[in-house]
Amino acid sequence: MDVPAHVGLRTSDMAEAREFCRNLYYGTLQIEPVGDPGRLEFSADVARLGPITLGDIRYGTDIHVSIGALETSYHVLVPLTGRLRSQHRGATVLADPTRAVVYRPTGDIELDWPASCRLLSVKVERAALERELDAALDQRVVSPLPLGASFDLVDGPGRTWAALVRLLLTELTAPDTLVSRPRMAARWRDMVVSGLALTVEHPYGEEPAGLQGPHRPRTVKRALDAMNADPCRPWTTRNLSAVAGVGVRVLQDAFRRHVGMSPLTYLRRLRLDEVHAELSRSDPGRTTVSEVAYRWGFTHLSRFAGAYRARFGRTPSQTLRDRP
CATH class of the missing domain: 2.60.120.10 (Jelly Rolls)
Incomplete structure (x- = not known):
């Protein structure tokens, strides 16, 4: 906390x-x-x-x-x-x-x-x-x-x-x-x-071309709410589909249509954002990248580092070392 x-x-x-x-x-x-x-x-x-x-x-x-x-x-x-x-x-x-x-x-x-x-x-x-x-x-x-x-x-x-x-x-x-x-x-x-x-003022709700996405069905919203509420939990597509109340294939198709990615890809992006935020405000003398990564559910550090760099354009250690 x-x-x-x-x-x-x-x-x-x-x-x-x-x-x-x-x-x-x-x-x-x-x-x-x-x-x-x-x-x-x-x-x-x-x-x-x-x-x-x-x-x-x-x-x-x-x-x-x-x-x-x-x-x-x-x-x-x-x-x-x-x-x-x-x-x-x-x-x-x-x-x-x-x-x-x-x-x-x-x-x-x-x-x-x-x-x-x-x-x-x-x-x-x-x-x-x-x-x-x-x-x-x-x-x-x-x-x-x-x-x-x-x-x-x-x-x-x-x-x-x-x-x-x-x-x-x-x-x-x-x-x-x-x-x-x-x-x-x-x-x-x-x-x-x-x-x-x-x-803040924003164009959403006015349906500007290319910006407004479709409103999401309740099943997708349930899965999104569950992941955002507890991103560290070891979610699988199967238990997310149980939360949503639909089958695995139905949930995956709905996510691709309304979110633009699969449920687990969304979860990984959510966790990467949390790691980035924590590294950006942590003391490099008291925190390690691996500690933060494990805390947010990343157990394979080399894959984590690759995904992190692809999303933020820099390594996790650079974020920790060069925090604002």
Whole structure:
């Protein structure tokens, strides 16, 4: 079970602030002062909880931020004060307390961040949000998700989601709260991910050509729910078909038609995503690739390594060693 972790920093040293953000968010992150560097008053409270990283951050002086080749996560910035100018994938967004900016895991990011801006920074691992939207819509989705570049914070689900994130971060950074207990934290974590999946703008439901998949029959949904609820279980096609209430061949045909792969291929992809997420946030001095692989049901390490590299373009050991 994921255990919440909180870290904070107050500093007037730009190099220290830069290293703090690189370690917790992205190794490619570049931060350069635009205003007076002597006025830097960096302040950050950041909490990690499984696939999400929440931060309350301000710099106290004008800065420019560049993030190259975002690939591993979706990201949302919610200004609490001031206005942020963002450029990503050809779109410019002026984010302020009335509008959040959203980043897909593809392409570079450029931010003009003024001294007046304090914001909530929400990082969600790619696989976690994609699985949640896939389940919420009960249909196939493409990766990366074609999300809108921003959403409203004044009315509707955006306001509720931002309030949820802010409350969760406050509770995770305070001592001895109910949310700091792993079981409760896991429920709040799931609410943040599922809430974001239902808040962001996306084309699903409008049936854009080539994007919308068919709605899945109940038998397929039962098998998907079972695998997502317990991916470590040694599932076979036979006991998945029993869960679904149909024969093996019927389930396999339904999966190929409505999911695009066999049940066990889906299960392997699900487990690989979980391994990738755990390696990305683990300490290489305390964790080994084999431990994580075995924990998620991979018993043949050479086959696992080949499948991992085919899916993520790098070896498991590289992910563990080069974690953000």
